[in-house]
Amino acid sequence: MRATVLHAPHDIRLDDVAAPQLHDDGDAIVRVVAACVCGSDLWPYRGINEISEPMRIGHEFVGVVEQVGAGVSSLNEGDFVIAPFMYSDNTCKLCERGIHTSCVSGGFWGVDDRQGRPVDGGQGELVRVPLADGTLVSTAQPDEAMVPHLLTLSDVFPTGHHAAMLAGVQPGSTVAVVGDGAVGLSAVLAAKRLGAGRIVAMSRHDDRQQLAREFGADEIVATRGKEGAAEVREMLDGIGADHVLECVGTEQSMAQAMQCARPGGRIGFVGVPHGVEVDVRGMFYRNLGIAGGVAPARAYIEELLPDVLSGAVSPGRVFDQTLPLDRVADGYRAMDERTAIKSLLTL
Amino acid sequence: MRATVLHAPHDIRLDDVAAPQLHDDGDAIVRVVAACVCGSDLWPYRGINEISEPMRIGHEFVGVVEQVGAGVSSLNEGDFVIAPFMYSDNTCKLCERGIHTSCVSGGFWGVDDRQGRPVDGGQGELVRVPLADGTLVSTAQPDEAMVPHLLTLSDVFPTGHHAAMLAGVQPGSTVAVVGDGAVGLSAVLAAKRLGAGRIVAMSRHDDRQQLAREFGADEIVATRGKEGAAEVREMLDGIGADHVLECVGTEQSMAQAMQCARPGGRIGFVGVPHGVEVDVRGMFYRNLGIAGGVAPARAYIEELLPDVLSGAVSPGRVFDQTLPLDRVADGYRAMDERTAIKSLLTL
Incomplete structure (x- = not known):
């Protein structure tokens, strides 16, 4: 064969x-x-x-x-x-x-x-x-x-769904998705299916932005890094997302995800981590949680x-x-x- | 005054x-x-x-x-x-x-x-x-x-309760508590109050072991570190705890907490972290989650x-x-x- x-x-x-x-x-x-x-x-x-x-x-x-x-x-x-x-x-x-x-x-x-x-x-x-x-x-x-x-x-769809489950997406809650690959887009769809109230997708590519919107994203943020995260926080009650779905797996994407979250927020990560470190004390002062894994x-x-x-x-x-x-x-x-x-x- | x-x-x-x-x-x-x-x-x-x-x-x-x-x-x-x-x-x-x-x-x-x-x-x-x-x-x-x-x-009691909430303690679930200070003991009490099915307290001091038992601990593990965590896993279905409450805040206590958790487990940490780093890739392969914060x-x-x-x-x-x-x-x-x-x- x-x-x-x-x-x-x-x-x-x-x-x-x-x-x-x-x-x-x-x-x-x-x-x-x-x-x-x-x-x-x-x-x-x-x-x-x-x-x-x-x-x-x-x-x-x-x-x-x-x-x-x-x-x-x-x-x-x-x-x-x-x-x-x-x-x-x-x-x-x-x-x-x-x-x-x-x-x-x-x-x-x-x-x-x-x-x-x-x-x-x-x-x-x-x-x-x-x-x-x-x-x-x-x-x-x-x-x-x-x-x-x-x-x-x-x-790919269960992996997007896993990101949403790890982050605890609830009906009506606010969600930010970091990563516009197939998993990130699937995470948008999964969050929408779970009843998220407002979804912000972070993407710089027209075709992916379009699909993110069709999958349920209410807003698109094309800026990356700290500035992009600041835009996300501003859009979401000025405090940030209840749930962030991290679908990349790099140090930068995880940092961006943390910055998108509101105090008390939860980050689900499903991209295989490559060189990722987290600021545990920073998490503590903002009451953040991260959970990740192989879906x-x-x-x-x-x-x-x-x-x-x-x-x-x-x-x-x-x-x-x-x-x-x-x-x-x-x-x-x-x-x-x-x-x-x-x-x-x-x- | x-x-x-x-x-x-x-x-x-x-x-x-x-x-x-x-x-x-x-x-x-x-x-x-x-x-x-x-x-x-x-x-x-x-x-x-x-x-x-x-x-x-x-x-x-x-x-x-x-x-x-x-x-x-x-x-x-x-x-x-x-x-x-x-x-x-x-x-x-x-x-x-x-x-x-x-x-x-x-x-x-x-x-x-x-x-x-x-x-x-x-x-x-x-x-x-x-x-x-x-x-x-x-x-x-x-x-x-x-x-x-x-x-x-x-x-102290809400802080122990917060550890249990961060880790998502459910009726019937298994819990390990790292730390036998007032917060760790309060976490035992909080887990019991939330209906945990089996609680293992890690403590090396007789008086604290005694109070942990009175607060609801079913088992005591006096060994620390990797060996202690292995004892905890063995006691809890051979796989580890559904929820681990980390009530110290040191590198060692966090590592011990991670080792006590089963794959898919959740760690709530309420001790102010001092020099704590976590192995994010290790978390990923075991589907672990950590959440911490000021209660x-x-x-x-x-x-x-x-x-x-x-x-x-x-x-x-x-x-x-x-x-x-x-x-x-x-x-x-x-x-x-x-x-x-x-x-x-x-x-």
């Missing part, structure tokens, strides 16, 4: 690789229908995360169950399924508490499992899914137009799915580029050069 | 000072009935916070209204009142959101107000209270045995007061030393040397 392999920084290829096999009774093999490129895939692509050997990549996909192990009880061949961006058993003490990304048996796509057996990346034709009953969420076969929206449930997409899919299927939300609009899988390298390049917000790969 | 003045590190005296006067229509003068020494008073006492000139001190007191300005509408001479540890208008946008410690008009006891006029410290005979309608909470004249419990509503005691007094008056909680048990005001220096010494948990001063 064909699967995406990152060989070296900026050297990404669709290679012929061994087709996956069932290893455990709980495994399933899924034929991928659509996958996509994540902002976090760009860290190794850019060489910021070291690549010691060619690596399989991709962690967002939807597809059709092709084969199931003898122990799989909730899935059948032919089921259309959504794969969250990590696999998990959905039964352990941490999954029970909704932290599926810390599942005691779980793991990442594209990395060997705990028994040292290969698990495929999501940007390929077939994927072995460990813990299939716990991991996959099935839904009726969608029409083609619905596929991108369902695909966002793998990662437990699996915990949220069942809650978000009905609103996606009904069309109440259209999170798939973050995809502004669609390519066949054999042009995966173009998808990475476009996201690296920020000419695309997010690239969808069809199979 | 007589009031406590800190002249230099470890040089604290009861001096004769000018009696306060009404400066604003909204002022009241309160005759102090009981005051106390706070762990945070020890920072300047020990010289860790610099003392450039003799300073008035004390921020926890209850007393009787002696005089009110023409604009005071909710208080009368003779009312028994509880003073939260900062004054505030109780009407601004930040007070409305329950962050009275960030009140746009508020301030600290013992420091000149925004107009440069003196505000007395709480460890003295009389105190000018700015914004008296917003600041003071009156209650029926208590009997003598109730006074210590009411006095804790100035600071808005004023926001909580009305909620906590009925349970204090009914005897449902007895927070005044943190006072294990009672002295007349003229022995205030002995109270500081006892708390500095940790021979007292908390010293109450009677007038």
